[in-house]
Amino acid sequence: MTTIKDIAKIAGVSVATVSRVINESGYVNVDTRKKVEEAINVMNYSPNEVARSLYKRKSKLIGLLLPDITNPFFPQLARGVEDLLQENGYRLIFGNSDENEDKELDYIRTFVQNNVIGVISSTNFPDSDTYHKLKIPIVFLDRTSNESPSVYADGREGGRIAAREIILRGSKRITILQGPAHIKPAQDRFQGAIEVLEELGMTYDVIQTSSFSYGEAGKWAKELFDKHTDTDGVIASNDIVATAILQEAHRLGKAVPQDVQIIGYDDTPLSSLLSPSLSTIRQPAYDMGREAAGLLIRLIEQDKVEDSIIQLPVSFVERETTRTII
Amino acid sequence: MTTIKDIAKIAGVSVATVSRVINESGYVNVDTRKKVEEAINVMNYSPNEVARSLYKRKSKLIGLLLPDITNPFFPQLARGVEDLLQENGYRLIFGNSDENEDKELDYIRTFVQNNVIGVISSTNFPDSDTYHKLKIPIVFLDRTSNESPSVYADGREGGRIAAREIILRGSKRITILQGPAHIKPAQDRFQGAIEVLEELGMTYDVIQTSSFSYGEAGKWAKELFDKHTDTDGVIASNDIVATAILQEAHRLGKAVPQDVQIIGYDDTPLSSLLSPSLSTIRQPAYDMGREAAGLLIRLIEQDKVEDSIIQLPVSFVERETTRTII
DNA sequence: GTAACGAATGTAACCGGTTACACACTTGGA
């Protein structure tokens, strides 16, 4: 490996001068600069970030913690984060937490051990000691915590919209899928939907679910139509679950949206590809990722940061699993 | 930040002794060890990986380069990689290359700058200088390069299976979607399918595509049914494209699989959730990721590694977009 | 003529670990 010493020797200068050239700091004579730059080019040298990081006590690394990249909502988020960071010269250490606090703690620890300069986390435990004790900037993504910097979409409003739209389009016996209890945004959207239904004095049923996994979604779909045969509107906990409902409805010979309307949540790419395509509440996942990265960069590079809590709008995406308003 | 010096001071020993305790190397008296361990616990100390990495010239970091995490095939791969690495104490620096050689080069460079100890890459340029010059172990994932360690599924055989199955199930006028020219596995599966069609002397049509993006897939679906109205069997370049075809067939009032059979590729999670669910060629993405990680770990930790080229089997997953064999 | 300052460069300490080496003490066998 080529080191700064090698470059110094080739260029006939000291390491300090090479460092000055690399970092464009201090005084360097133009001719000296040329010699050094030439040596750098010849040797195709790039400085060791580890050595830098050790001295400066900070790196260009940022930790990203997501529950499960396999859930189609998260690749969008991750991509948004990665794109903006990459454009700004930062790199990502990435981990899946599986919503598991121990795994999360373990990752945060190794992030710190690697001198990461900031963390973006989709955690269910934003108020845990782990995060409070962190001395580096942290942005909660798709999750919130009182005063801490965070980027999220308005889940409660999303739930409200879903309920309003499905009612507006004529469903009378609505069933709501309640997402996993420990996932805050899932509960927010659930609460939002409930609120509207209560306000309008509608009767409704609830099916509990405990994950967003592909594998189990089918089970809840079966349970739903089993228990609530006459349901004519389903507000799903996310697009995966909505897809399973759609499939099950199909299997049972129920016409969608004529017999049952279905509204998903997230607007993952798959939802537009289904037949019929899925009406859903859109969260701007990619933008959320970008915003989170942008906010983190600001927190890292600036003294004062305003608007460190960013809420992005959700919207109803009308497709084919809901009826048109008459 | 707590350093090894702090611990040494608290425990009343030298840093060398603390280091010996941490790394379980050399001689340490039991009582001394206890004192040190106590100090470590009290201070909740964990050693700085950056300092370690600098001295040892290697870290616990591994670079992972994927084309686009947003393509639903890759999260599975990534998850497989991450799971096995995490279990073995390694961490991941992650980047999206967009199949772009410059971006790839840039990532590889920063991987090296950060003393990564190995790289897993899904690249279209495995034989480029960038990789040849790398002095650390590298595993090509979902891609191959002559003698270099790689993990992939048999694309040609996948293509052959797809063609055989669709013919076996009665399609006479088959259209093949040819994936992006620069993506090797896409061409492999295309070639495999062509081979079988030629061997059996069947006529067929080809539609060129230039990406796997959701956005453009619809366009090719339209083009397909526009140009080849009478096609009764479509071999898609992957599941995303297959989904778009399915949707378009639906829109045109063609019955699937009665009028047109469709076979996808990858068996991404979405394919089982469609209605009708998608028959496809399964690549064991998660396992591919795990295998790649396992192979890389072996390359890192062992002197000699046998079987450094791992080919995983593909299989036909029969669902509802193909007819049953009579 | 010289004090003051800017430009250019080098020396060496430092970041937080690991480890080669030196040294002291114990133990056991010849």
Added chain:
DNA sequence: TCCAAGTGTGTAACCGGTTACATTCGTTAC
């Protein structure tokens, strides 16, 4: 009794950068 080997611990060099500080030289101002 003496030496070799084993045990236990500390000192300091080292990894590859950055930077505080010292030094030298040339120019300008008084």
